[in-house]
Amino acid sequence: MNVSPSASAVLPPALPAGLPWVGLGLEYRKDPLGFFLRCANQGPVLRTRLVGTPIYVFNTSDAIEHVLVKNFRNYPKDLFQERALTAVVGNSLITSQGDFWLRQRRMMQPAFHKTLVATHGDVAVKAARTWLAPRREGDRCDAYTEMMALTLDVVAATLFGANLSAQAREVGQAMETVMLHAKFLFENPITLPSWVPTPGQRRFQAAMRTLHAVVDAVVARRRAQGGPGDDLLGLMLEAQAEDGAHMTDAQLRDECMTLMIAGHETTAATLALCLLSLARHPEAEGALRRELATVLGGREPTVADLPALPYCEQVVKETLRLYPPAWGMSRIAAEEDRVEGFRVPAGTVVAWSQWALHRNPLHFPEPEAFRPERWADGLERRIPRFAYCPFGGGPRLCIGAASAMVVTRLALATLLQRFRFESPPGPLPEFIAAITLRPKGGIPMTLRAV
Known part of the structure; x- marks a missing residue:
């Protein structure tokens, strides 16, 4: 079922414009993992352009669940x-x-x-x-x-x-x-x-x-x-x-x-x-x-x-x-939608990175530390559904x-x-x-x- 955007839905904050048409494409190409990590600290949903294509970067498990589960028919590859x-x-x-x-x-x-x-x-x-x-x-x-x-x-x-x-x-x-x-x-x-x-x-x-x-x-x-x-x-x-x-x-x-x-x-x-x-x-x-x-x-x-x-x-x-x-996934909005209160125009590519999601300190204290014991006592059931998604969903x-x-x-x-x-x-x-x-x-x- 498609979610119709409300009249109050607004565009998310924009990342720096970067170069004309190319946008932040060169920054992304140089260091994709670092690019998504930097985005993770700037808000739940961000917008930018990469080589002429409008891109939304999702940094919350709720936004990803919306795309992969709740409204997946609207988001083909x-x-x-x-x-x-x-x-x-x-x-x-x-x-x-x-x-x-x-x-x-x-x-x-x-x-x-x-x-x-x-x-x-x-x-x-x-x-x-x-x-x-x-x-x-x-x-x-x-x-x-x-x-x-x-x-x-x-x-x-x-x-x-x-x-x-x-x-x-x-x-x-x-x-x-x-x-x-x-x-x-x-x-x-x-x-x-x-x-x-x-x-x-x-x-x-x-x-x-x-x-x-x-x-x-x-x-x-x-x-x-x-x-x-x-x-x-x-x-x-x-x-x-x-x-x-x-x-x-x-x-x-x-x-x-x-x-x-x-x-x-x-x-x-x-x-x-x-x-x-x-x-x-x-x-x-x-x-x-x-x-x-x-x-x-x-x-x-x-x-x-x-x-x-x-x-x-x-x-x-x-x-x-x-x-x-x-380490990362993306989809394209077939029809206009609303995610986390933000308007997602049709034709927008939405992207996220498991590399960044899996390093969210709210869900994984000391995120860069290798600590297998953190998974004891049912951690996977306690964190949001898509805070950890190495196999997609x-x-x-x-x-x-x-x-x-x-x-x-x-x-x-x-x-x-x-x-x-x-x-x-x-x-x-x-x-x-x-x-x-x-x-x-x-x-x-x-x-x-x-």
């Missing part, structure tokens, strides 16, 4: 996101709109039933065990790159029923190129046509060919095997819409690309940053090790153990609070949220029973605010046996 993401994942669950999106969501939802999500946990433990097998005391690694390889094993098994470990490096490099190109498209609304063979376009197209070849090969193998199986691809092949139609090959490819990227990179970043955060906070690491020793006694964890591992969950939640892979809540939480906790518990991950002294890594949040330059660590 905006053209900035659609352009950047569609170049990578086509017309998939993450980019599609309206009836087509609803149809795809209904077809894919059974693949994320809690019974199947439990099998994802078993796969995560196996993948972590495989990763650990060749590791030795004193080995050095880039935790981000290594967790990308580990989570690719999980995604390949749960999505495709396949093993892509031999292609992990190739896939990782292709995804790096693709995601950085999507960031470029998002930040630069005016670019040369995609058919112009610039060096960046050639790298992007080559990377997309690599990823498409991987996806197409496993889809072909899966079709040849027949039968639904337990993997997501098998379930998608069998899924039917209400009219009896199956997904086309193009739709399957788009959805597989979405699930591979969303389930692979975001989970890898979260897992690597859990390891880094624990390495930098020995008290938290010690508390988690004591919990693992008490509950598991040295054996491998299972999904059934998760309720008895609350501190492990708190570590993951706190990591997602400080380093949300989905509303009808378009991330379809893989439950799977990501299970995989991350079980992989983390498996890794920590064998090694302590030691981080060199110095500042934390810088972050690239691309389509997802990514550590710049990796996360160097040294393995120490326990």
Whole structure:
């Protein structure tokens, strides 16, 4: 239901105008995370222009709930996101709109039933065990790159029923190129046509060919095997819409690309940053090790153990609070609306940042501190609904949220029973605010046996 603006509704306060037409676009492009943090201290709703586009910045959970839940039909994905993401994942669950999106969501939802999500946990433990097998005391690694390889094993098994470990490096490099190109498209609304063979376009197209070849090969193998199986691809092949139609090959490819990227990179970043955060906070690491020793006694964890591992969950939640892979979101107002008493004209892009929301001291005292114990005693139920939203919310809540939480906790518990991950002294890594949040330059660590 659309909310009609009242005659008394006014425009929100304006940020400094910035440069003609460009507005604050250059400031935003230089430091998107800092831009949203600065906005968070200036009011619940602010307005500005970025490269000729009217933008409202939302800094309250109520405003975000209005957009994602109460009046979500009035706020489809905006053209900035659609352009950047569609170049990578086509017309998939993450980019599609309206009836087509609803149809795809209904077809894919059974693949994320809690019974199947439990099998994802078993796969995560196996993948972590495989990763650990060749590791030795004193080995050095880039935790981000290594967790990308580990989570690719999980995604390949749960999505495709396949093993892509031999292609992990190739896939990782292709995804790096693709995601950085999507960031470029998002930040630069005016670019040369995609058919112009610039060096960046050639790298992007080559990377997309690599990823498409991987996806197409496993889809072909899966079709040849027949039968639904337990993997997501098998379930998608069998899924039917209400009219009896199956997904086309193009739709399957788009959805597989979405699930591979969303389930692979975001989970890898979260897992690597859990390891880094624990390495930098020995008290938290010690508390988690004591919990693992008490509950598991040295054996491998299972999904059934998760309720008895609350501190492990708190570590993951706190990591997602400080380093949300989905660091920002935006929508566009299809019709005029009113939010927090302010008028939102039709065509206005509304945006917010989980990076800033999750650092609100009203809800998270000492917001920059890594304190997993803050999640004890039901914090998530006590704070406003969208004060913490690492997976988005509303009808378009991330379809893989439950799977990501299970995989991350079980992989983390498996890794920590064998090694302590030691981080060199110095500042934390810088972050690239691309389509997802990514550590710049990796996360160097040294393995120490326990």
